[in-house]
Amino acid sequence: QFAHFKPILQHAIRFHLFAFVPFKPSYSMRIHKQKIRSPFAPLVALTGAVLMFLFCDNNRDTVIRPDEKSKCSLVAVPIPAILLSLGRSGSSVTWDTLSALSGKRNVAYEITGGNQESSKVFFDELESNPNVGYDWAVQRLCNIQTYQGKDAKGIVGFQWKPYFNTFDKKYAIEGLREVAKHQIRVVYLIRNPLDRKLSNMRHEESKAQNESIKAHCLVGDYECIKRHSAYGPFQFPAGKDLLRWLTVNSKHEHTIRKRLKDLQVKHIEVSYEKLYNSDSADEWLNIFSFLGIGPSKQLSMDEIRRTSNLAPSTKKKRSETIANFESLVRTLNGTEYECLL
Numbered sequence: 001q002f003a004h005f006k007p008i009l010q011h012a013i014r015f016h017l018f019a020f021v022p023f024k025p026s027y028s029m030r031i032h033k034q035k036i037r038s039p040f041a042p043l044v045a046l047t048g049a050v051l052m053f054l055f056c057d058n059n060r061d062t063v064i065r066p067d068e069k070s071k072c073s074l075v076a077v078p079i080p081a082i083l084l085s086l087g088r089s090g091s092s093v094t095w096d097t098l099s100a101l102s103g104k105r106n107v108a109y110e111i112t113g114g115n116q117e118s119s120k121v122f123f124d125e126l127e128s129n130p131n132v133g134y135d136w137a138v139q140r141l142c143n144i145q146t147y148q149g150k151d152a153k154g155i156v157g158f159q160w161k162p163y164f165n166t167f168d169k170k171y172a173i174e175g176l177r178e179v180a181k182h183q184i185r186v187v188y189l190i191r192n193p194l195d196r197k198l199s200n201m202r203h204e205e206s207k208a209q210n211e212s213i214k215a216h217c218l219v220g221d222y223e224c225i226k227r228h229s230a231y232g233p234f235q236f237p238a239g240k241d242l243l244r245w246l247t248v249n250s251k252h253e254h255t256i257r258k259r260l261k262d263l264q265v266k267h268i269e270v271s272y273e274k275l276y277n278s279d280s281a282d283e284w285l286n287i288f289s290f291l292g293i294g295p296s297k298q299l300s301m302d303e304i305r306r307t308s309n310l311a312p313s314t315k316k317k318r319s320e321t322i323a324n325f326e327s328l329v330r331t332l333n334g335t336e337y338e339c340l341l
Contacts, residue, residue, distance in 0.1 A: 072142035074182060079293055080141040081157040082179065083108055084256070085189035087115065088199035090272045091159050092216055093310040094189060098287060100307050102294035103154025110159045111140060112166070119166045126171040134174035138182050154293060162256050164248075173259070180265045185291055188260065191272035193249045194236075194328075194340050198321055202231045219311045233320065238327040246337050276312070 074080055079102075085091040095108040113119030126132050133139075137160075144156050166172055179186065203215070206227075217224035237245060260267045268290040274283035281299040288294035318341070319325045332338045 072139055072146070074138065074142050074184075075145055078103065078145060078148060078152040078154055078156045079185065079291060080145060081155045081185045081187060081291060082137065082141075083157065083159045083187050083189060084162055084267075085159070085191075086163070086196060087161055088196045088203075089189050089191040090276065091189055093308055094187075094272075094275065095157075095159065096310055097284075097304060097308045098187075098291075098294070099154055099156075100309075101154075101284075101299075101304075102288065102291065104152065105309070106148070106152075106154075106156060108157050108159045110161060112158075112160045113163075114161065116163045116165050119161055119163045123166045123169045123171050127169070132171075134171065135178040136171065137175045138178050138184065141184065155291060162252075164252055167252075167255065167259070173263075176259065176263050176265055180263045183266055186260065186265050186267040187287060187290070188256065188267050188269045189272060190253065190269065192340055193246060194318060194322075195272075197236070198234060198318070201234045202228065205231050205234070216310045219309055221311070225311060229316065233323040235323050236325075236328055238324055238331050242328065242331050243335070243337070246340070250337075 083091050083095050085094075091108075096105065099106045099108075111122070113122045126136055141157060144158065145152065148156050162172075217228060236242065257269070259265075268287060270283055270287055279301060281301050281304055284304060285295065285297070285299055288296065288299075322328060329341060332341055
C-alpha cells in the first residue's frame with residue numbers, strides 16, 4: 001500500500017530527517033545539520049523506527065497486479081449499479097429518481113470524469129498507479145456500499161461517462177470485464193444526440209458570457225430554469241458536417257453496445273425520451289424490473305415527476321432552440337437520422 005511513498009521516505013529517513021541520539025533528560029536531534037533541542041525527540045525517534053520498518057524493507061511486495069482481485073467484498077444490499085451515459089443525457093435526474101423510488105435517495109458521482117479531459121486524466125492515473133487493479137470499478141462500488149452503511153437501501157453506485165477518447169483504454173475494457181464477472185448491473189442511458197448537443201451548447205455559451213449556469217435546476221428553482229431557457233437559439237452544423245458528426249456518434253453508440261454484449265455485462269439500455277417525454281412509466285418499470293427492486297406496477301409519470309428533486313431546464317421545441325432548424329430538416333430528410341428531428 002506504500003509504493004508511492006517508499007522511495008521518498010527512504011531518502012528522507014536515511015539522509016535528511018533523523019539522526020537519533022540516546023535518550024537523556026536533555027538531548028538533541030539534528031535536522032538538516034541544524035542542532036535543535038526538543039522534548040519530543042523520543043517520540044520522533046520512535047516514529048522514525050516505525051517508518052523505517054514500514055518503508056525501508058526492499059523485499060516487501062507493495063504492488064497490486066492489474067489482475068489481482070480487490071479484498072473488499074460486495075454485499076447484496078444496497079444493490080450496486082453503474083449508470084453509463086454520455087454527458088447531458090439526463091443521468092443525474094435519472095439516478096436521483098431511481099434511488100429515491102428504490103429505497104433511499106443518494107447521489108451517483110461522475111467518478112470517471114465529467115468531460116473528455118477529466119476522463120482522460122482519470123484513466124491515465126489508473127494506468128500509472130501500480131496499486132490499482134483492473135477491478136477498480138468493483139472496488140469503488142464496494143467502498144460506496146461501505147460508506148453508505150448498514151442502513152443503506154435500494155441502489156448505490158456511480159456514473160461512468162464512456163467518452164470517445166477513453167472507452168477503449170485498457171482499464172476501461174478490463175474494468176467492464178470485472179463488472180461482468182461480478183454480475184454488477186449497468187443501466188445504459190441514451191438520449192437524442194441533437195438534444196445532448198443543444199444542452200452542451202447552452203452551457204458553453206453561458207461560460208463564454210461569464211455567466212456559467214448550474215448543471216441542473218432543482219424543482220421550484222424558477223430563476224435557474226429561466227436562466228437556462230434564456231440561451232439560444234443556436235446555430236447547428238448542417239449538411240455534410242452534421243451527417244459526419246451524427247455518423248461518428250452512431251458508431252460510438254454501436255461500440256458501447258457491442259462492448260457490453262461481448263463482455264457479457266448485465267445491462268439494460270433505456271431512452272431519455274421514453275423516460276421523460278412519454279405519458280407512460282413503462283421505461284421506468286423496465287429499469288426497476290432489471291434492478292430487482294423498486295415499484296413493479298401501478299407507477300405513473302405524475303409520481304415520477306413528484307419524486308424527482310431535479311427539474312427539466314427547458315421545455316422548448318427543437319424548432320425554437322435551433323436557429324437553422326430548416327437546414328437540419330433538409331439535411332436529415334430521407335436519411336437514417338430523420339427520426340432525430
